[in-house]
Amino acid sequence: MFTVPVIDIAPYVDPYGGPAERAEVARLLDIACSEVGFIQVVGHGVSQNTIDGLTDALDAFYELPLETKKHYARPGENRGYSPPKSESLSMSLGVAAANQMNDFYEAFTVGSERGWFAGVDLPVRSYPDNTWPTDAAPRFRTGVEAWFNEARRVSRVLLTAFTDALGLADGYFDGLIDHSIDALKMNNYTLPEGEIEVAGALTGMGAHTDFGILTVLWADRVPGLQVLDGGGVWRDVQPAEGALIVNLGDAMARWTNDRWRSTIHRVDPPVVDGRIIRRRSAAFFFDGNHDAVIETLPGCSRTDRPGYPPITIADNINAKLAGMKSGIAPVGAEREAQRLGVAQAT
Template sequence: MAPLAFNSTIPIIDFAPFATGNPVAQREIADQISRACRGVGFFYVCNHGIPQALVNQVFEQMQALFALPLEKKSQLAWSDEVSNRGYVGIERERLDPSQPGDLKEAFNLGKQEAASPSALTMNRWPDDLEGFQPTLLTFWQACAEEMLRILQAFAIALDLPKDFFTPLHDEYDNTLRLLHYPPIAQLPKPGQIRAGAHSDYGSLTLLFQDDIGGLEVQTVSGEWVAAVPIPGTLLVNLGDLMQRWTNDVFRSTPHRVRVPPTEKQGQHRYSIAYFCHPNPKSAIACLPSCHSEQHPPQYPSILAGDYLLSRLQATY
């Protein structure tokens, strides 16, 4: 394997030792994750469990999806915060509600329901892209399994039983989001960028980037640093509910996708985000290892589903 690029702010964690099941190795990986989560709130994972060939297939399928005519994509349109599925057009979403709409389009998928799903919870599949649905469902499952492995490491890092988070995420109320940032065809509006500054909403996010770049992460000091694409890795960041769970011990970090410099504005950018959310009825209350007399609980208990819905309502 070729040497990985080095980022002095966002650490790179080799997850292979965790998969061995050795408690000492798992503790070491958990300690590395703990340091990242207490600091920048982002970390790269190499030697994760998602095959690169599958990731490549998803990028190919999403490029075909976003190349469809707008009329076709609009037939799959996102309709409401409860479903949170379907196609989201350019400027439809404002991740920073104080700024103009984002210069991106997206396609959201939820878990594939079993028999007789409600119309509100049905995924919207394009009918003329061969292989799209099976590829995305296979990828969905791979991300769900990786999510649980990483949550095990989080639990160890927080001095909890290894499977503490597993039953709190076993309904897989997650969102797989395909993202396309088209070339910049005209001068952006004041304050408009490709994805406005925001923090994610749930427990954690798995992010896969192409090689174009543009993602930036805000450090504790307020500086924006590039989260450069590193081949063969996935990028993990925390969401707001994990920060609430940990009483601000772990950090849900603001991030954004900037408008590229002029010489790169003709390029397409693609990324894949898998947003991991607790079960809707999971109560998010301060974990026992994250408070003390000197650091009492900072947040009231809240149901995960109620928090997610409130954040989505503010975004659209």
């Protein structure tokens, strides 16, 4: 039976558990990452106040008129506001949707800036400045930054546990994440006023894999998230009470030569009486340094499966963003695209 396991990561959260407790968490994570690629984590230490601050921030911004929100759009960049039907996530795998740029979610993205890393020469394309709707939604930035910092902490906790699960030396990834491209994409599944009645084929968020190391997701406990299982069947996943959903990205799958799974997923919130049930989510993407090279990790080589060709974090992300935002199919996404093709045929 398909399940997304619930794992208590408290032994890796300060105050730390003992070696045996941590080893058991690492063992469970290894199984989940190998078999499913998705995990529900509890014991993460994120307070309800922080989550409430995030949801208040989302409501404050998304309740604004569409024309006001569009003032914060930055077309072609992975920052700022993205209106409904301006992206097609399935094209990040080079798989065209029936109607490109028809994902009906709207989103707001913030992330790492060059100015956060003194003395490091970083490309503006990977580390652009953020846009904040301070005038239109004064409490937005405070709530978002508090959540961003907590999600960033949880992602580093998980990477420590992953290092143990893979049998790597302590601190193995430190030099690959010390100026990580971290991005928070806050999604609102809805349609603008005047277009609420559903007409024709629409996609909440097209089928895709995430691009980086791992994703930490908060979401409303509303149906919509679906995960592609190993047999090519879409499975519904809904957050457990108090849990954060974590999934692996393409960088980790490539590093482990598919020992661990970057699982294809999509979002289609339910439609009732011709209207979409609103669903909010906030996906924190822990992507790694722009110049970190993704190549097979020690202990992950296989005689039956050649490793992926080396690629930098930035090149991998930029190729997939170009697919998502501009419809340009990326090179090197053949394994993921093949799995999605199987699902579309079933």
